[in-house]
Amino acid sequence: MSDAPSPAVIEFRRLYAADRELYTVLVRELARNPSESLIVMGLWLWFEREGIPEVIGRISSFCPKLINRLAEESVLCLDVVRNPNPGGPTKPVPIPVLCAFLETKLYPLFLCSYYGRMAAFHEVHKLVSNIYIPAMSDIMERARRGELIGPGRALSLSRLNVDFGPAEDIVDVLDREMDRYERMIYVLFPANVEPAITEVEVRQFLTMWFGLCVDTVHVHEAGPAELPVYARICLRSTGYLKVMLDRTNSNRVLIDGKTVWLLRSLPRDNRIPMPCGCLASECSITAPCPHRRNL
Structure with a gap:
């Protein structure tokens, strides 16, 4: 039996080619967890579906350092979304770069609202199940088998090169990358x-x-x-x-x-x-x- 994808799968992956390439950056260049990265991208796609334009396209064009920072803050955001406490987070969640990138305050949008968080939780997982798992399953399996990591390249080392130095202003980096996208x-x-x-x-x-x-x-x-x-x-x-x-x-x-x-x-x-x-x-x-x- 051939393992070749069907024409419908090929066309679906072509439609989400930019998403697939961004996912590859997350799991290969940044060596991030494949399953976690899929949900992070589901959150980004949800932001896009909620009316924030070109979220995936803009992030895809950013440098790996900035992509990694946005992914880190998105994980913090997802932790709040998954929080079953109706009262929401007990202290502010440090997501300044994500808010600056989206040009919106996420707290009034859904983080402080229990029903908003639940709606976001279900919508993100629906997008992951219906779009990103079919579109990314081959890349995710290759990442899990270690096929996307180059020879002699350790996971722990690949993440050290994407941290911002003390003299490097993350806001300046975001402004510079946004200028490039324009x-x-x-x-x-x-x-x-x-x-x-x-x-x-x-x-x-x-x-x-x-x-x-x-x-x-x-x-x-x-x-x-x-x-x-x-x-x-x-x-x-x-x-x-x-x-x-x-x-x-x-x-x-x-x-x-x-x-x-x-x-x-x-x-x-x-x-x-x-x-x-x-x-x-x-x-x-x-x-x-x-x-x-x-x-």
């Missing part, structure tokens, strides 16, 4: 189109059409037998966003003959590129794509 766009690749578009091709295309606009390029790290889903581009200035994107914050372009999408943020629904380059909501088996005859 200058970011995504290049969303079409599904099942080989050979995969490379970092060099993305950089050359953007430079040829828009000048020396690129600061950094990060191509999604795909898993075994998978193709990259996107590239994350940090531009030199936010001014390039108006040139590259239209009023819908998107733009369809050709890179080496392959149709890709330039997007301000990754879609959180079924609007993912088909092999023809159209978005999934624009063409399907029941509504044939006008480009299909050219494939």
